[in-house]
Amino acid sequence: MYAPFRFDPVELPESARALRAEVRAFLSGWVHRFDPRVRGLSWMGFDRDFSRAVAAQGWIGMTWPAEYGGGARSMLDRYVVIEEMLAAGAPVGAHWIADRQSGPLILKLGTEAQKARLIPEIVRGDACFCIGLSEPQAGSDLAAVRTRIVPDGDGWRLNGRKIWTTNAHRSDYMIALVRSSGGPEDRHAGLSQVIVPMKAPGVHIREIEDMAGDAHFNEVTFDDVELGPDALIGVEGQGWAQATAELAFERSGPDRFLSAFPLLEAVTGALDPACEKASAAAIGNAAAEIAVLRQMSVSIAGMLDRGEVPNTEAAVVKEAGVAFEQSTPDLARALLGSGLATGTAGDLSALYASVLQLQPTFSLRGGTREIVRGIMARGLGLR
Structure with a gap:
């Protein structure tokens, strides 16, 4: 039977808006260390010192119980931190997977001994998971x-x-x-x-x-x-049911449409304010697509906050986000020309090269497009 996708509008609470200012202030002390290549790697960038500094702010395990060192905050608060980290191109890879899915899995299904041993390690930024x-x-x-x-x-x-x-x-x-x-x-x-x-x-x-x-x-x-x-x-x-439920966390976050955002932001900044209408329209279309993807992703964060398991909705965000991310280097080249690829655009060329290198992998992370489309088909009652 047909089951429509649910993407309910969600407003971020006041606490989340205040938190955004805190995260930006924190990142302002680090961005000078993020060279163009690191920013292009997005959450693949790996820096344990940075992860421990994030942990010291209480931003790893934000939604987890305080008894294990977590912050007991909302999924929407956590969403704000992730969004700001990705937009800045911060090297979050040392804690990313543990915070996104391994920790929640252990908290949900692990023994008390597993929780007591592993969760505090993750919260301190000392445990990296794959x-x-x-x-x-x-x-x-x-x-x-x-x-x-x-x-x-x-x-x-x-x-x-x-x-x-x-x-x-x-x-x-x-x-x-x-x-x-x-x-x-x-x-x-x-x-x-x-x-x-x-x-x-x-x-x-x-x-x-x-x-x-x-x-x-x-x-x-x-x-x-x-x-x-x-x-x-x-x-x-x-294990199959556990692993597929875990992937809802992996497929629905802002990393599904913001991995290439630093490049899009840099390209927008490099355009002449008096650029052709076609260029302005292309940037406007990209901004509109991000806005839609963001609302869908925030909606899923709200579902997770309520304890739901939005496997199908997460698959939709993953598929739509992949298409957008993989189009970003092509958009950059169309707007700024061949100088990006030849290296004559300086830091922008380095950022472009880093994102371009990862472009093919966007459709592999969290399941291939064929697998994800199969999940969507089942959610629609088509298979």
Whole structure:
């Protein structure tokens, strides 16, 4: 049956508006350290010192219970902080995944021991997490997981491989989707999630270098990795439902349409105020699209604040946001010409090159476009 998408208008509370001024004041002391290349990397930028400074402001784990060190604030307050960080091109990668999805997963499904041990680490900016989903030969089919855990004494033994894992080489922990029973033919049945210390014996990390010489992605191999009894998170065999619910946090945030914002802002600033009407119209169209995407994303933040699980709505934001982000470098080149690519535009060329390098990956993060469109189709009752 057809189920319409819900994007209810949401007004940010007064506390969120006051918080925005605080975040901007904080960032004013850091922006001089964000060179054009770092700003172009957006949330892929990695700086533990910056993350610890953000933590000292109380801006990691903002919505989490105070008993674990969290701020017990609203999801909309957190949204303001994220929005300002992304707009500034701040290097939030050292705490990004833990704050966005790993921490909420642990709080929702973890044992008391897992919460007491890991959540304070995240809140202090001391724990970096990565997510182990994709595998070699499996493409975007997460249900084809072969990485496996088997009981080993009181704990588990882990074997297998994960690939395209962002910042695995810099992370302290991975939350991995693994098979605890059955085989790939069983699809979603028999999948579980485990917390893997990245320095555990048997964990081998190979950085995947891209054409620009950077290595954000990694291949991770597990060779008889011994995990304790507290490695399992949630319920054994329920990993598929847990992982897909977790992705609602990943697919709906402002990172789905603001990753390339520093470039758009710089291009707008570089245009002559008396530019052609066509150029002004192009910038106006981009601003209008951001406004719509932002309202959709804020609406989902409100749904999350109410404890809802907006998987379908998050998929819509992710798909629409990807299309917008991937168009930004093309818009920049159309407005400012070939000088961007040749490097003659100075810092703007460096920023453009950084965003252009990541442009193809925007459609991979949080699930390929085909996977996301499938989720949308199910939400509409079409499959």
